[in-house]
Amino acid sequence: MLQASAGALPYRDASFDSVIVVSALEFVPDVEAAVREIVRVTRPGGRIVVVNPGQSALLDLALRVLTGERAEDTFQGRRQLVVPALQRSARILETHVLPAGVGRLLPLYRVVVATPT
Secondary structure (H helix, E strand, O other), rough: OOOOOOOOOOOOOOOOEEEEEEOOOHHHHOOHHHEEEHHEEEEEEEEEEEEEEOOOOOHHHHHHHHHHOOOHHOOOOOOHHHHHHHHHHHEEEEEEEOOOOOOOOOOEEEEEEEEEE
């Protein structure tokens, strides 16, 4: 098993055809550094798929009711840093909100597909 900091991945440039990150970047102390590393290790033309929690007052209330935790305490403002960090370091190809159909009202997750620039 390999463990490393998200901001200093132990892989060569362009090592992977695809990198998939599910509900992790919102917990990383330095979102920008982690995204730069993800882009660095993805080959040109490769795909980066990032899934992170959606944002809405209703979701934040549900988290508080179900777990007793405040979203801001849990994510410390990083949830809203993920997409802008991707936009600065990669080219966004697609963005989806899940679940389909009700995602605009209750965006549980945001899925972003990007490629290195």
